[in-house]
Amino acid sequence: MSKLTISVRKFDAVIVGAGGAGLRAAIQLSEAGLKTAVLSKVFPTRSHTVAAQGGVSASLGNSEEDHWHWHMYDTVKGSDWLGDQDAIEFMCRKAPEAVVELEHFGMPFDRTDEGKIYQRPFGGHMSNFGEKPVRRACAAADRTGHAMLHALYQRNVRANTQFFVEWMALDLIRDADGQVLGVIALEMETGEIVAFHAKATIFATGGAGRIYYSSTNAFINTGDGLGMAARAGIALEDMEFWQFHPTGVAGAGVLITEGVRGEGGILRNSDNERFMERYAPNAKDLASRDVVSRAMVTEINEGRGCGPAKDFVLLDITHLDPATIMKRLPGIREISIQFAGIDPIKAPIPVVPTCHYQMGGIPTNFHGQVVNPDGSTVTGFYAAGECACASVHGANRLGTNSLLDLLVFGKSSGDSVVEAVKAGPNALKELPADFADYTLARLNRLNTQKGGASVNETRLELQRTMQKHCGVFRFKDMLVEGVSKICDIEKAVHLTEIGDKSATWNTARVEALELDNLIEVAKSTMVSAEARKESRGAHVRDDAPDTAANPNGRDDELWLKHTLWHREGNKLSYKPVQLKPLSVETIALKTRAY
């Protein structure tokens, strides 16, 4: 990168991210005839939605009676009442239509004998307001995300969507009025820096699981959207809530879907005991994810782990018919053989809770519009998918609700943009004179840094710190120490040095720029977690134990509220949870038990 110049390209709308959420939004924009640019760090079908396995939820009732209202109840309960009930009602009501639409796009769902979409049981999915498990997860074998992402990409090919593949967005362009006017991006192949000037910008940049050392997330899941938003002055919501999936392959982190337990898989400790019967007598192995993860860690901590170091438990499907495994879980079998060296038809799979999903993110309403702390919307800015917080997942997401979130809010954000662009002025609002200065200064700093920190080592330290100080169980002192450690790491992040200075496909530069985003996510997580002095959903701390006054350590009086982390000044503020749904009655606060 010899000289830093910047050219400007103009669009009606720019979408950053071509995973499930970005592609679903893109369909709306392309089919409405908007001039749209879709940017992605990787070819669209390589986005991490491709790795989703188990299914997408919708109360289709194809195998037994189901209702969107039951789905809504499970989602609110799963969220430990931190989810916004208007957004949750919106999502659960739209689910059947969203999934059917996907089928019409060509998604190769598995089928029931009647030829309908196949549905399997999943953690936390119950009928009749929490009574007994129900089949709600619509699946294509254990490759649902792959099938879905390809179907959405294919629909975009048909709609002639314009993609900018292997382009990395670096910063948001926001003017003095707070309006968002597009992004500045780097073309990886050439090193060229381009401003995408647009009337509307949708972020669909996915998760940031790479802030943890052990994660089911891809290398590219570095929270770029969150970093860009935070740097542009957008507060991040509920960042303390991270889901640890119960069943990552021990050592490798690769995911084993909950669908395995949906098909009859059982968790066992070193005594060969089905220990979930003790923790969740009703739902057992299909209790909500935070509940199962904590049970597993408790088993391991109390010495009932398996293996030489007693540091994992076993996921057993040896009692299932091999034909069922081959038909419904072929990808899982491949993964076990590849990453655990075990054929699950013959022996159980070693698993540990692994960082999986970010419940928090860029605050939005259910129209996909980004909202300010005071509830007003940020003009020109939208977000959907894992990077956004609508908030439908609250303190803990139900399995299969994320793929649904992508479909529903990808579409609604797209519709909002179409409406806004059609109703708005024809001309683009002018870019501020200094729109590129900040980004160019960041790039310049990186190009000229001498005697700085290694990107790789700094990232590792960040990941180890998050893992140790902000994991499945959280401890007051560790959190306090974690905050100061992350602030130290932040200093190193701002002084990273790369050896590679080439303009062409410079992955060292990309990784350094990704680290700038990881640190914002890590810091917001640690600071928000330290401050929330209760246990709720995936956030469980030692000094907020289960008591008669506060069952499960949840304190609704003080903490039934969303956290907002402000980068400027590293400060927190709070906003109320929307307890009022759109049309039905509030699902009243209750102690969460499975």
Place this chain on the structure above:
Amino acid sequence: MSSPTMQFKIYRYDPDKDNAPYMQDISIEIDPTIDRKLLDVLTKLKAKDDSLSYRRSCREGICGSDAMNINGKNGLACLTEISELKQPVVLRPLPGLPVIRDLIVDMTQFFKQYHSVKPYLINDSPPPDRERLQTPEDREELNGLYECILCACCSTSCPSFWWNPDKFVGPAGLLNAYRFIADTRDEATNARLDDLEDPYRLFRCHTIMNCVEVCPKNLNPTQAIGKIKEMMVRRAI
């Protein structure tokens, strides 16, 4: 056998500073308890020399990013067990496509061919309120097809694709063409067959089977190509 150090010969080329590509000899210490896949070792190599360039993302064989030529055979780095590799391990970019840098090739031609088969469901009848029905047996026809991850291992091992990348659709594109032909919900079978009935687009395949041998998802493009040919014959009579 795994050993504490591993020898590599890696294709290097940075157009910004190299006049020509060269093979770099590198040896690296490995920890057999953590470094199990080739991608683990590449990550380690990159930590030492951040200029080493390759694509990667999912590290579990599902995104299709890290296809490369490993000891003469195309494969995914993240699924390649290092203990099974003969040393020195020779790594090259996928053959037949222009190299951008090191192990990164320009995939434009590959995707152009994929797009040329209209890889999307065509069904212009008004959709029903609910899902279109499909029997489990009809759905089964898509197995072995829809799982393609577009890694290009197959097409870049196919001699016919090397010689005619602009005219021959190649195994990946043809497998995906058949994915839609085989889908009972798709209404464009005839148009799809017409499009492929061409001396180049389909008929450059000489059943050399290289594609089948390298597919990391164990898919069988040759069989899909055979089925398309069969359908052409059947509809001619």
